[in-house]
Amino acid sequence: MYVALQDGDSDQINIAIDGPAGAGKSTVARMVAGHLGYVYIDTGAMYRAVTLSAQRLSITAEQDARLSDLLPALRIRLEPGERGQSIFVNDEDVTGLIRSREVTRQVSYFAASGVVREVLSTMQRELALQKGVVMDGRDIGTHVLPDAELKIFLTASVQERALRRFKELPSDQGVSLEQLEGEIAERDRLDEQRDISPLIQARDAIELDSSDMSIDEVVAAIVKLSRTKLAEAK
Template sequence: MATIEQHNNSDRINIAIDGPAGAGKSTVARRVASLLGYVYIDTGAMYRAVTLAAQRSGIGTSREDLLAELVSNLDITLKPGDPVQRVFLNGEDVTGLIRSREITAGVSAVAAVEPVRTSLVDKQRKLALAKGVVMDGRDIGSHVLPDAELKVFLTASVEERAKRRYKESGAEQGYTLEQLEREIAERDRMDEQRLVSPLVKAKDAVLLDSTNDTIDEVVQRILELSRGRIAEANSQ
């Protein structure tokens, strides 16, 4: 089960923001949602919550049957927060725990397990039924919300993404910049090569390279695109 506060808004659109680790998806998506008055859904946090539950239960990725049972019984709740969205796992606030080094190292493998992905995708689609959602992840435009009115593929160079992660939390977690570059490159490889819903740019997605752009510049570009899509939706 996954829940988030939302209301039915027939004149609104859904916005899908995909991209590799460290591209700034969550920060950008959260700001865009806030400025539009939309609901922000961090799908990566949902997979991290499942990874935390799996690690606590001692369930490895080879036991797909046990992971399927585990995820079907989890209550993952997303609540607005400042500066990040709060994530609750069976009523426990795990916002900080799911950003640990151990969870980051294990989340790609858990996210690649088909029953885990199938269950969470179903929850994510239900959350978006009412429209007015900004959802970020790695397969939102290509798989989770293929009919989203606006799809954005946000990327940046590996070096720039590593610098951002290092500045954000890498140093305090004991990472070196070189370690982050290697781990981000490996995360890219795993996400792009997984058999279930790999990281790909949807054919109709707008490509935005944020290597040399500020967060504000990226947010403004997406707002411009969204206003155009909203106008198109309202004219139909």
């Protein structure tokens, strides 16, 4: 995996943003990174890329041996651009494909795989060594970057998260709001109850409930907290 990182800077910290599906982590993390001049690392996209690749080969999340053979052959690249971050697997642009409902419904199972998590978590830690990274996921503050200077647990009600997803879907998808609520609630259950790196709030994380907040308000709050943490670290 290759991600362009700036040189280390003593005036930078690492920021971990965790939370359930649909809480707006990726959008918020990307915007926070832009405000601070940091590098945004979308760990969810990495798990989705593995999920898509496995699905194409009819590999299930329980087939550890086949996953162990697949992972070394995958070259995952996160490439920033004017329209946001693009995701490439072996030089194929899969940015849109990894957001399909088929991948969304299965990614939690692959994220629960110890084989997958070991490989991707190692990559993610290496990317954060130089500081100045904003990383979002479900176990960043508890497992991947437990020493991150700022940890945020971003959440929202199931109903609000489902509504956000519903508004993003094309009108011809034929998916009801109630169906999305059920899928998100089930994904929460899977993420919270998995044996390996479950979704839990780190003890030193700051919880932000975005149910009644705009994206800009959430971003402003995290940027303010990051500047406070940086001042405290000096």
